[in-house]
Amino acid sequence: MPDPSVSLQGFVFDPPPPPAVAVVGGGLFPVRRIFCIGKNYADHVKEMGGDAKSDPPVFFTKPADAVVAGDVVAFPQATDNLHYEGELVVALKSGGRDIGAVDAAAEMIFGYAAGCDLTRRDPAKQRGGPWDTAKGFDQSAPIGEILRADEAGDMSAASLTTLVNGEQRQSAPLSTMIWSVPEIIIALSKLFELKPGDLIFTGTPAGVGALAQGDRVAIKIGNLPDCCFSIGAHD
Numbered sequence: 001m002p003d004p005s006v007s008l009q010g011f012v013f014d015p016p017p018p019p020a021v022a023v024v025g026g027g028l029f030p031v032r033r034i035f036c037i038g039k040n041y042a043d044h045v046k047e048m049g050g051d052a053k054s055d056p057p058v059f060f061t062k063p064a065d066a067v068v069a070g071d072v073v074a075f076p077q078a079t080d081n082l083h084y085e086g087e088l089v090v091a092l093k094s095g096g097r098d099i100g101a102v103d104a105a106a107e108m109i110f111g112y113a114a115g116c117d118l119t120r121r122d123p124a125k126q127r128g129g130p131w132d133t134a135k136g137f138d139q140s141a142p143i144g145e146i147l148r149a150d151e152a153g154d155m156s157a158a159s160l161t162t163l164v165n166g167e168q169r170q171s172a173p174l175s176t177m178i179w180s181v182p183e184i185i186i187a188l189s190k191l192f193e194l195k196p197g198d199l200i201f202t203g204t205p206a207g208v209g210a211l212a213q214g215d216r217v218a219i220k221i222g223n224l225p226d227c228c229f230s231i232g233a234h235d
């Protein structure tokens with residue numbers, strides 16, 4: 001017998017609103033999943049104590065509701081070593097499996113945003129993996145507004161800069177990625193069926209570092225809207 005207190009038609013309590021990111025010019029991009037690639041710039045791999053190109057690429061995920069569109073990110077619980085990682089974020093408008101060609105991968109892109117892969121470095125360093133506690137915590141994915149691909153132009157010609165309290169901490173051309181954006185989409189599609197609404201964080205260059213309460217972070221990439229946020233009081 002079905003539980004009479006549970007409606008067969010409706011939810012048993014109000015579901016949370018779907019995570020979403022604002023799009024330049026209007027509208028909201030509904031977030032389905034957040035995929036991330038690690039170790040995608042050789043100089044950052046070195047600063048983390050590793051070797052150059054990993055083959056195959058290293059992927060991990062964050063929950064969709066980790067996206068933060070607001071101006072303040074609470075300092076997360078359970079860390080003494082919160083790091084910023086400025087990254088180009090790719091937003092997909094279509095999906096697929098086993099994508100074979102660079103052209104087909106490029107056609108899946110809705111737009112781009114500047115984002116931050118916030119990382120609790122202490123659990124990441126202590127245990128190596130799995131990375132959920134280091135990478136998938138609440139508010140771990142601040143992101144700027146998404147610019148449509150046709151307005152963004154050729155992102156591989158742009159550079160990424162991260163400022164903390166106005167001081168430059170990261171600066172790198174996106175062309176120095178080990179795995180290019182289409183290569184990342186192709187590799188991910190061999191592991192997961194990609195779908196509209198997926199976001200992909202494409203890795204961070206050298207210069208990552210710790211954040212303290214009150215710090216102001218600004219991630220700038222080409223003509224994309226900046227990803228700006230402050231670190232608030234402890235969660």
Ligand code: MN
Pocket residue numbers: 036037038085087117201203204
């Ligand atoms: Mn990262």
